[in-house]
Amino acid sequence: MIVVLIVLAGIAIYLVSVYNSLVRVRNEVDNSWRQIDVQLKRRHDLIPNLVEAVKGYMQFERDTLTQVVEARGRAIAAPDQASRVVAENQLSAGLGRLLAVMENYPQLKSDQNVMQLQEQLTTTENQIAFSRQAYNDAVLALNNRIQAFPSNIIANNFGFKPAEYFKVAPEDQVLPKVDLSLGAPRA
Amino acid sequence: MAERHDSFWELEHRNRRETALLVIVFMALFSALGCGLDFVFGNLRVIEGKVTGVPILTVAALLIGSIQSIASYYGGAALVLASVHARPLLAESTKEQTVLDVVSEMALAARMPVPRAYVIDDTAPNAFATGRDPAHSVICVTRGLVDEMDREELQGVLGHEMAHIRDYDIRTMMMIAVLVGGIAMLADFVYRWSWFGGFGARDGGDRDRSEGGNAGALIAIAVFILAALAPLFSQLLAMAISRQREYLADAASVEFTRNPRALLRALEEIAKTESPLKSASRGVAHLFIVNPLEAAAGDDSEGFFANLFSTHPPLSKRIARLRALAGQGLSSAPASAAAPDSSIA
Numbered sequence: 001m002i003v004v005l006i007v008l009a010g011i012a013i014y015l016v017s018v019y020n021s022l023v024r025v026r027n028e029v030d031n032s033w034r035q036i037d038v039q040l041k042r043r044h045d046l047i048p049n050l051v052e053a054v055k056g057y058m059q060f061e062r063d064t065l066t067q068v069v070e071a072r073g074r075a076i077a078a079p080d081q082a083s084r085v086v087a088e089n090q091l092s093a094g095l096g097r098l099l100a101v102m103e104n105y106p107q108l109k110s111d112q113n114v115m116q117l118q119e120q121l122t123t124t125e126n127q128i129a130f131s132r133q134a135y136n137d138a139v140l141a142l143n144n145r146i147q148a149f150p151s152n153i154i155a156n157n158f159g160f161k162p163a164e165y166f167k168v169a170p171e172d173q174v175l176p177k178v179d180l181s182l183g184a185p186r187a
Numbered sequence: 188m189a190e191r192h193d194s195f196w197e198l199e200h201r202n203r204r205e206t207a208l209l210v211i212v213f214m215a216l217f218s219a220l221g222c223g224l225d226f227v228f229g230n231l232r233v234i235e236g237k238v239t240g241v242p243i244l245t246v247a248a249l250l251i252g253s254i255q256s257i258a259s260y261y262g263g264a265a266l267v268l269a270s271v272h273a274r275p276l277l278a279e280s281t282k283e284q285t286v287l288d289v290v291s292e293m294a295l296a297a298r299m300p301v302p303r304a305y306v307i308d309d310t311a312p313n314a315f316a317t318g319r320d321p322a323h324s325v326i327c328v329t330r331g332l333v334d335e336m337d338r339e340e341l342q343g344v345l346g347h348e349m350a351h352i353r354d355y356d357i358r359t360m361m362m363i364a365v366l367v368g369g370i371a372m373l374a375d376f377v378y379r380w381s382w383f384g385g386f387g388a389r390d391g392g393d394r395d396r397s398e399g400g401n402a403g404a405l406i407a408i409a410v411f412i413l414a415a416l417a418p419l420f421s422q423l424l425a426m427a428i429s430r431q432r433e434y435l436a437d438a439a440s441v442e443f444t445r446n447p448r449a450l451l452r453a454l455e456e457i458a459k460t461e462s463p464l465k466s467a468s469r470g471v472a473h474l475f476i477v478n479p480l481e482a483a484a485g486d487d488s489e490g491f492f493a494n495l496f497s498t499h500p501p502l503s504k505r506i507a508r509l510r511a512l513a514g515q516g517l518s519s520a521p522a523s524a525a526a527p528d529s530s531i532a
Contacts, residue, residue, distance in 0.1 A: 035295060115281050119284050120288075122288075122338075123289070131295050
């Protein structure tokens, strides 16, 4: 009798702990997703300042600058998640090009304001990438728990849904890799 | 990365267990030393095979030990930072801003809160992390690290520190730093007094020639030996706990940056350093990413005794492990120096 009670209590404790870990991982997925949003928002805020600061120096790069500004506008105005992802990826590509061509303007290096903006933009780009990486790690942890035995039984009974990975469209993956280390000149 | 994710919960639990064990060992050492002092000062006596008296100093030592344990838990980080003369890192130049930014980047990659940043004015490149949990964590870098490392190398080093924070190594290491210092101080005190008290009293009155006197002398000798060995013992404990964690943090740094070259390049750069870090003492040496007491260029000793007495695995071994990782195609990503794998961006 006592043995049965102990076994039942043990099973109950196990179920609760599996459930709690599922909740924890699901919250991490949600939180990581919000982190991406925070960084994307920060990038939107930075772009007008950077464009304003470099416009005077970069008369001949009008195309690059307009592309960035337009991509930003599309990303902000995007009606749904899918088109927003596309626009943000185009913005990443455009910014990469802008930061790369800025290398050709050595006079930018002496402008403290530009250097600061460049550092801010570089770290924002990195933080977007790292928060996507963290999001995908969290999704992997959640999906493993939802699919693996025995936690899948609990997950299915309590309606835990597998999360979607942050994927990049094929045409975006072949973009040339851009050197973003401009913000960190070696002394 | 579910395995990694799970293993990091295991690491946290292991660190909680080891911190508890550490406090117990520390309290045992403290009360043993206090008990020894009681015998030395005659508060406790062996009369006809029975221990009599009031162990005032044992209780006092236990009390001091408890207070020190609690104080080191809450105030350890401040103590450690003060002992290495660290001050808050401010964004006064672009380079300093870059370090602060990379701290935020690695915190995001590790899904941890952003630690506060401190700096030590010393040209030897080095770094450590401390604090009682991730929400109260601190990353401290040297001026040399700020000046010499580029963005990629900074990501490697700060990723390593972020790993110590995520796995709660920082708490264990901080407690070790403060408690080992406490043991050393008390042991030193007991050592001196057991010399005067124990051996001095032996030549004294009649009672010392009795059976109890001999037992008292034996106890005094035992205390003397204990006091001499306690600092060494606690130091060895600190080293053993610290060494294995360095490899784990190196691996976790690569997990965060997805770029073995980052930490590899940083360690290779540090390995060239000729000068040790001036403000670091033995008590805090195990906190740093590389041993701050020896010039990194000479830190290549191996073998049983060299391993027993060092807080870090040899740099050459750590570099070799990272090279192996970099060779496995994980290095395909960093075509750019600063961007994390941009194929996921």
